[in-house]
Every structure is written in structure tokens, then in C-alpha cells.
Amino acid sequence: MKISKTEENYLKVIFSILEKGKPSASTNAISKKMQTSAASVTDMVKRLAKKKLAIHESHKGVKLTKRGGQIATMLLRKHRLWEVFLVDKLDFLWDEVHEMAEELEHIQSKEMIDRLDSFLGNPKFDPHGDPIPDAEGNFATRQQTPLNEFKVGEKGTVVGVRESSTPFLQYLDQLDLGLGSKVEILEKFEYDNSAKILLNKSKEIVITGKVCLNLFLQK
Amino acid sequence: MKISKTEENYLKVIFSILEKGKPSASTNAISKKMQTSAASVTDMVKRLAKKKLAIHESHKGVKLTKRGGQIATMLLRKHRLWEVFLVDKLDFLWDEVHEMAEELEHIQSKEMIDRLDSFLGNPKFDPHGDPIPDAEGNFATRQQTPLNEFKVGEKGTVVGVRESSTPFLQYLDQLDLGLGSKVEILEKFEYDNSAKILLNKSKEIVITGKVCLNLFLQK
């Protein structure tokens, strides 16, 4: 039984919703992420259920079966490895690779992706700091804290971004802020959650609360 | 106006038929290569014509417009560059890469393919000896002769294969015969077009007329 590209994209979206701790993914949440109507989602969710990739209880959202979760995980593996390839080997910037990886992830060949993995030196994280599952589906873990939870005086290194939309990444580029940047909290402004930070021991900048929320650091 | 993967595959097939000198591609020839019914071909050919990618005269076959030909050429460029990547970087064998390239060729990004090209060192030929069009669509040319046209005593180097089906390529692997192999014709047997050759100045083998027809050599 083969899985279409569309079905794969749905599996990934459902997986990403469940990953955030939700007990099940709602029709509306899926339709928002997939940019399709709620009716189309109901349609597709039924098809995924029929293929034993998802479990659907009417009006109660959808979960993934073990197999559905495995497929989603392998899609993330492929997506992230291709992103590493595009950045490390073809010199793309981290904000340019998402769309291409969105297509490349659907190429079917376990052997190819395992070889790509070793060609790239078995990276554990993608260009946005997201963990790359290994061939068995195990994610690397790492202790990381969103910048907004840091206190004044604390220091850390940027290791990931919560959101990797092009505008956000380009804004970070503008600030000269990326994975590996050293950050020290100089001041925190409670009334709007913005903060003044010392970047790479050299530049003082002010960043908004939204940016603080979207940056993951290692202490 | 965007072109579907299916439309792209049809364009490639039509291009490959026209490339062999035919003035137009017949419905049957296309249906054979596409593994679809003749009725489906008629359908698709009309759609390609409506999109100005092909010219269709009822019962008289189909040709490609300039734009149709350009798209087919870029597909060959992508297909062949990915094949080089798979063989040179991921260490696949020449008989293992076709199916993967068949999918990879549909990834849309001019920038990506141009960068891949330079990452690979701007190769002029793919792992089967087929020429790789450059970014402007120009094919490298090379004087090459099918082995069956060689006379006894003549020598040459294998530079390409007419057909790159897995069984044929694996058979060549078995014979220790690949791109770069040195060949000298020792005897030709007219009655079945087979020949005895000296391979790499060391091994005498007999090959059938079919094999002779499918090997291209440079004198």
C-alpha cells in the first residue's frame, strides 16, 4: 500500500501538532497548517484511518498509529537531512532551504537517505537546530531553554529556533544572529517582554518578546 | 502556468522519441514508453497542446513547441546531474540510480540545480555516458560510434550505452565492462553479429550483436 505525497504532508502536519503535547489533532488545526478546507481534512483523515496510519473518532480529532508516526518521523529525517545538504554542500542560507526540502522529503529510497546521512557526516541537527532522527527513528535530545526564560546576567549559545519561517530567519540574519551566536542577557523589560542582550560579546541589541520566545539557547 | 509531474514525464518521453530523428511522436510510441493506454496519451497530448507545450494534429502524432523542448531539456539536465550526484557522492552503482533520478528530476529550483552542477564540478556526461545540458540547454557533443560499426582490428574506449536498463547494465558489470573500458575487436561473426573482443588488453570475451549495438565507443 503506497502513500501519496499529499498523505505524507498530512501525516507530517498531524505529527507536528501531536508533538506539541496535544492529545489529538483537530480538523481545524490541520486545515490551518495544510491551507485546505476543513471538509478536505475530514476527507483525508478518513482515508488515513482506512490505511491504518491514523485513528479518527468523529468530532474528537485524530491521532497517528505507530506506523503513521514512523512514517512522519522518516519524513522529518529526510526533510532535515536534505536541508543540511543544501546548506552545507550547496551553500544555501538557512532561510532558503525549506521549500526545496518540502519536495525532496518525498523521494522514496531508504538506501539513498541513509547514504546521504553518512555523506553529510551523520549530523544530529538541521540548519534550524531541529533534531534529525536516525535510521531507527530516534531523535537526539539536548537541554535547551527559550531565551524568554533566561534571567538578567545569564549567558548562553543559540542552538535552535522555535519557528523557521523565512521572515523570522531573515530578520535574525539582519541582526547577525544565528545558530552558535553567544548571548548574554543585559536587561529585561517586563512590560512588553523585550530584552537587551550582548551579542557575541561585542554588540548590544534590543529584541522583542516574540523573538525571545522563538530562540532556544543552551546555557 | 505550472506543469505537473505527469506532464513533465510525458514531455520527456516525447522528446526522447523526437530525438531519435522521428518527425513526430505517435500515440502508440508514447503509450508504450509511458506504460499507459493509447487513450490516456491522446488525452494528455491534447492537454499539452492546450498549454502550448506541444503541437498535435489529429492522427498525425505530436511535436514539441520550443518551450516544450526547453522544459524536456531541463528535465534531462536535472535527471542526469542527480545521477552524477548519486554515483559520485553517494557511491551508488550506475544501474541503481535511474529510479531515484526519475523522481529527483521533478524538484523545481533552477538555483538548486545550477548549484548542484557546480558542486559536482560541471560534469558533461552522466554515469551512462549521456550528455548533460548546461544551464542554457546546450548539449555537449562527442564523436562516438556503436561497437557494431567497428571493424576487426579497430580499438576504442567505451563512452556510453544506448540503453540503460538495469539488466543490461548489470550484465555489463558482470563482464567487467563499463565506461572507460578499452576494447579491441578480434573477430566478427557475421551470421549472428556477435564479436570476440579484447577487453582492457587482458581478457578475451564474446559479446552478442545486441550488446554491440548498445555500446558506444570513441576510437
Add this chain to the structure above:
DNA sequence: TTTTATTTTTAGGCTAATCTAAAAATTTAT
């Protein structure tokens, strides 16, 4: 606890890409 708002599902339709069977056109053979 009704009423109202929101979410989800159903009903009915559309397009791309495919199929089989039958009709029409063209080519080949007699």
C-alpha cells in the same frame, strides 16, 4: 439550561489522470 457560536461532518461538484470498450481514421494487404 437554553440559546448562540464554533467546529466538524456530509452532500454534491469539479479537475487531473487514468482506464476499457467502441467508433473512426489511416495504413497495409489482397
Add this chain to the structure above:
DNA sequence: ATAAATTTTTAGATTAGCCTAAAAATAAAA
């Protein structure tokens, strides 16, 4: 030149994936 064979097109259906509008179910508010 007519008949037979082959090729191509048309007709009519099917499936995946999508849509809008309406109905049904659930959640929130009064």
C-alpha cells in the same frame, strides 16, 4: 480498389484531492 489490420480518437467511468454550502454535533455564553 476493396477488404483487413492497425492506429488513433471518442465516450463513458473511476479515483484522489480539492472546493462550497448546508447540516449536525459540540462547546461556550447567557
